[in-house]
Amino acid sequence: MKKQTKILKISTLKIIFLIIMLFCVNSFSANMYKVLYVSDGDTIAVKKTENNKETGNLIKVRLYGIDAPELNQDYGYASKEFLIKLIRGKTVRIEGNKNDRYGRVLGTVYYNNENINERMVATGNAWWYEKYDKKNIKLKQLQENAQKNKFGLFGRKGYVTPWEFRKMKRNRK
Template sequence: MKFLAIFLVPLFLFALEGKVISVTDGDTVKILTFERQQIKVRLYGIDAPEKKQPYGTAAKRYLSDLIVGKTVQIEELGKDRYKRVLGIVYLNGKDVNEILVLNGYAWAFTKYSKIYESQEWKARSKGLGLWRDKNPIKPEIWRKTI
C-alpha cells in the first residue's frame, strides 16, 4: 500500500532578507541585504523602552543577542515618517517582534496594531522584563516627558 504525503508549508513572501548589522534600540535594527544595501527596519506592532528609559538598555541588549550577525527575513508593512521600513522580523521562521513582547522587552503598540496584545498580557501576568516594575511607563508617554 502506497501513501502519498502532501505537506502544506505556509508561503511567506518576504520583501526583504539580509544580515542584521546593528541594533539601534529595542525596536529598530539595520540590515545589510544581499544586494549590499543597508536598510533601517522599525519592528512593527511593538514599542520598546527608549534607551534612557528603564529597561531600554536591556531591550537593546536582548534584541542584539538574539539577531545581530544573523540572516533575517522581513515582512514589510510600509514605511514610517522617518522612512524606515516597518516590518515583522523573522529569524528561522520565528517572529522576533513577538519574542520581544513575550519576554517583557517591549509593549504591544496598540495605537497602531493589536497583533501582539495577547503576548503582552502573557508577559505581564508572569512579571517578565519591564513588567517587574510596579508602574512601567509606555515609551509613547515617556517620550512626551523628555
C-alpha cells in the first residue's frame, strides 16, 4: 500500500509539473513578435509570430520607462540607429498590455532575454522616463552610470531631455 501511495504522489507531481510547463510555454510563445520597423529610439512596430510566421495586425510598441531623443533633436537618429542594430528584423518578447494615449502598447522588450529598454538607457541612447516609471531603481542606476561615464548622448554638452525638447517646441507655436 505504501508503494502505491508513493507512486501516486510521484505521478501527481509529474502531472502538475507538466501542466505548469505547458502553461509557461504557451504564455511565452504568446508574447513573441517580429520587429518590422523602428520609428525612433523608443518606438517600434511589430507583428505577432506563430510557428515562425507573422500574423495579425501591425502593432506599435512604446518602450516603457524610457524616453529617447526626438528624431529632429540632437542624437535622435543615433538613438534610432542603435535600436535598429539591436532588434530590427529580430524576434522579441514583449511584456506589457497597457496602451498610451496614442494607442501604442507600453511594453518592455526582450531579445535573447536581454531587457532592451534597460540597454537603451545603459548605453546612453535614452533617458529613464522617471515621470512614468518612478519606482524603477535599476533604470535610475543605469542612467546615472551612463551619465558618469559619458556614454552615448551623455557625452555631449548641453543635452536636453526629450520632454523638455517637446515642451520648448510646443511653446514656440
